[in-house]
Amino acid sequence: MISQPEATIFLADQRGRSEVDWFRSFHTFNFGEYRVEHRQPFGALQVFNDDTLASQKSLSLQVEENMDVILLPLVGAIEYEDSLGEAGILEAGQVQILNAPEGFTYKITNPYSDELINFLQIWVKNQSDTFVPHSNNFTFDFRTKNQLNPLFATQAQGWIGRYDGRVQDTYPLLDEAHGVFVFVIEGAFEVQNRLLHPRDGLALSQISEVEFEALSNNAIILIIELPM
Structure with missing residues (x-):
């Protein structure tokens, strides 16, 4: 766990x-x-x-x-x-x-x-x-589903992905001193044992990776890793 x-x-x-x-x-x-x-x-x-x-x-x-x-x-x-x-x-x-x-x-x-x-x-x-x-x-495009696609790289790193229901994935942080902001654009996800619906956000810190699972088809997630 x-x-x-x-x-x-x-x-x-x-x-x-x-x-x-x-x-x-x-x-x-x-x-x-x-x-x-x-x-x-x-x-x-x-x-x-x-x-x-x-x-x-x-x-x-x-x-x-x-x-x-x-x-x-x-x-x-x-x-x-x-x-x-x-x-x-x-x-x-x-x-x-x-x-x-x-x-x-x-x-x-x-x-x-x-x-x-x-x-x-x-x-x-x-x-x-x-x-x-x-x-x-x-x-960017979602022709390849069920993976995170790079979105931007500035002081922060942005990733976006479209997932089928029940597909799980993990985002490993580039720097464990950073925080992560997760935003659900469409569908529903379970992120670090927390249920997120469309347009819900989740701020995470003191973490080395983010585990998530799509709970609906064509669910879209945005993940931003950033300095704290």
Whole structure:
């Protein structure tokens, strides 16, 4: 049997929520006007927002310190542009990594005329002495199921995988001094003996590996290893 690490569960229905008629954002951690005890950032992971944006609407944000901003479309595509002059379209199956300096701004637009889009915004504090502002995007796919696929590598390491029901897997940490944040995008998983449903999160520390099992078909899991 595996040991129980230090863990905090972030249930989907207990996240912070910001909403207007054209935009809705769920905050795993404190963000904007949402400030609640015990919702402080987890290590270098500062922001983990699950956002839905209406057609033809735009959202602008600014970072106040050096950050690695990860944009991950889940439903539909997003149009983006930033203060470094980068712009483009990011579709589901792609991820954008913005190495954003203090004061960096970016805008996300829903390019569709009549469809909602859903995407994750993930901010990881970048404390590198050799920080250089730039951006990259990568494409991933789930043609090979039941394994973790590399998603991004910055100050943190991101992995994503689609699994069949009852398939088990293990993620070994690259550095046991790091923490791990697990987020279920679709389906259900048991992670370190804890049941997680769609959009639930789990923060783990003092652990050398993460064991998990998919409890439904086409279940999608996101795993982020990061400095504490």
